[in-house]
Amino acid sequence: MAGSAPHRSRCRVSALLSALVTVVLVAACTNTPPPPLVDPTHTDQVPSDPVPNEVVVGVDELSGGFNPHLLSDLSAxxxxxxxxxxxxxxxxxxxxxxRLDRSVATSARVVDAEPFTVRYVLRQDASWSDGAPIAAEDFDYLWQRMRAEPGVVDSAGYRLIDEITSRNGGKVVEVTFSEPYPAWRSLFSDLLPAHLLKDAPGGWTGAFSNTFPVSGNAFTVNVMDLERGELILERNDKYWYNPASLDRIVFREASHSGLASALDSDDNQAAMLRADAIATGLLAGIGTPLDRWTVPRSHRVEVLFRPASPQLSDQRVRRAVAASLDRDFLIAAGARSGPSADLRADAQLRSPVDPAFASTLPEDSVLGSGDPDLLVEQLSEAGYALVDGQWLRNGVPFELVVAAPREQEPYTSLAGHVARQLRDLGVETSLVTPPADELYQMLMSGQQGGGASAGTAGGEGENRPIVDVAVVPRPTGGDVATELASWFGCVPAAVDGAPVLPGNPAGFCDPQLQPVIDSVLTGGTPLSEVEAELEGALWQRAVTLPLFQLAETVVATEELDGVAHTRPFLGPFSSALHWRRVGA
Structure with missing residues (x-):
């Protein structure tokens, strides 16, 4: 019996090799589709033991949705x-x-004024972590999606592109525009891997729902387990440029008290959280010396009063509803006495961290004043009457649907406050919180009413409520003219029988303002010459009620070296390539 074990082992090995050969031959002779694009959760992987050259960063939220070009996925x-x-x-x-990132491109410049053409020369060695080159097809894929998908971030610049051509194996890319576009440098950030996504069903949204399929930068995903609240990035050994100093960055999700405890015990070397007054107190009580600073996010919180809604198509009604809300209360409730409380968004176009930011809120503005008298006055003028505590017109109740993305704070809770404030003044409201991607489908369908019947909007064979008021994030911190055209511009006309291109989430279109918006976008009119006019007009139209810019509190212990106090536009991890762990 002693000699039978090796014999059985050799038999099992032979059988296994035969089975593998059979699988390979069968796969080579069939049209079986490739395996799924990504293993989205990596839950079968167990994180390796801690290594000295790793940094553990605590976060208070680690949820799915990581496509940086989708409004639904905006997060720190x-x-x-x-x-x-x-x-x-x-x-x-x-x-x-x-500024040109020379790890990706050696040059990028305008080579022709008519038609306006930009030439990008990409590094020959720039490639994705699976070996595919970063090339023209990645530019083309992003352009096609940004001009065709709903709910994208700042699509106006991409809509001006007429054609993308390439040569030298896709490493020289020429982009031709229909109009001059001074802000062309704002395009083609966060390129996506076209070779994986372009033919994958649902690749635009699905591939980044809960992981990154490949990397084109200094780190790559090793483990992403959202259920356990852990994400591990490792240094990308195939990165062609300056390598990261760290071997690994570990992100661990925890409550605010858990983050403070992990910092105090040196289990975490850094943390990133949307701190409120309680969290600020917890951090102040930590015995370990901490470096702490505030990093504003690249988006802010706004309330949309949608002209696309039949209920709010009348500017008087929008102004009445906007005036009835208590803006100060909403800001206090959303900021929770954290750093966002100091970042009030008192302008329609610029964000609080913009060097040129200044309050443009008119002194006599009633928007967000919480004034019930104006609601009575304006609704009465629009033909409504208050009967037994309920607003009616021609016997039909004045009812509003208030929406926010599900389980995304502070939007969800703020939408609840908005609905309550309106109900307290006799306005019937219903609160809906669909998943974020579904919400933007609802907002971007049926622009300016879109032919949908009042109260519902068609979508994938079902009746969806038309959203009247929405509490949503608005991208900010980029090119102001592009943000203006993307957030307030009219729906572009369909091209070559294609579906109507994405408009804006409010469904807002003003023929009087549109020529000015177009001229600013294409450089015909400097923004500085018409900014005051646009600000006044947008406050008057009562389409948006800006609240505040979100901000993260970032802290680091003395064990983490190389952390730069990042300036507002760089993001909290702009110096991560140079971080070092000391004293471990």
Whole structure:
């Protein structure tokens, strides 16, 4: 019996080799599709033991949805991961101005004025972590999606592109525009891997729902277990440029008290959280010396009063509803006495961290004043009457649907406050919180009413409520003219029988303002010449009620070296390539 074990082992090995050969031959002779694009959770992987040259960062939220070009995926985590994993032709400089990222491109310049044409020369060695080159097809894929998908971030610049051509194996890319576009440097940030996504069903949204399929930057994903609240990035050994100093960055999700405890015990070397007054107190009580600073996010919180809604198509009604809300209360409730409380968004176009930011809120503005008398006055003028505590017009109740993305704070809780404030004044409201991607489908379908019947909007064979009021994030911190055209511009006309291109989430279109918006976008009119006019007009139209810019509190212990106090536009991990762990 003693000699039978080796014999059985050899038999099993032979059988296994035969089975593998059979599988390979069968796969080579069939049309069986390739395996799924990604293993989205990596839950079968167990993180390796801690290594000396790793940094553990505590976070208070680690949820799925990591496509940086989707409004539904906007979050601090998405911004961090995009900066560490995705290639960008330009990145923000210390003052926010785009600077060429020479790890991706050796040059990018305008080569022709008529038609307006930009030539990008990409590094020959720039490649994705699976070996595919970073090339023209990645530019083309992003362009096609940004001009065709709903709910994308700042699509106006991409809509001006007429054609993308390439040569030299896709390493020289020429982009031709229909109009001059001074902000062309704002395009083609966070490129996506076209070779994996372009033919994959649902690749635009599905591939980044809970992981990154490949990397084109200094780090790559090793483990992403959202259920356990852990994400591990490792240094990308195939990165062609300056390698990261760290071997690994570990992100661990925890409550605010858990984050404070982990910092105090040196289990974490850093933390990133949306701190409120309680969290600020917990951090102040930590015995370990901490370096702490505030990093504003690249988006702010706004309330949309949608002209696309039949209920709010009348500007008087929008102004009445906006005036009835208590803006100060909403800001206090959303900021929770954290750093966002100091970042009030008192302008329609610029964000609080913009060097040129100044309050443009008119002194006599009633928007957000919480004035019930104006609601009575304006609704009465629009033909409504208050009967037994309920607003009616021609016997039909004045009812509003208030929406926010599900389980995304502070939007969900703020939408609840908005609905309550309106109900307290006799306005019937219903609160809906669909998943974020579904919400933007609802907002971007049926622009300016879109032919949908009042109260519902068609979508994938079902009746969806038309959203009247929405509490959503608005991208900010980029090119102001592009943000203006993307957030307030009219729906572009269909091209060559294609579906109508994405408009804006409010469904807002003003023929009087549109020529000015177009001229600013294409450089015909300097923004500085018409900014005051636009600000006044947008406050008057009562389409948006800006609240505040979100901000993260970032802390680091003395064990983490190389951390730069990042300036507003750079993001909290802009110096991560140079971080070092000391004293471990």
């Amino acid at each position: 985590t998405t911004t961090v991961l995009a900066s560490l994993l995705l290639p960008s032709v330009f990145r923000p400089g210390p003052g926010g101005d785009p």
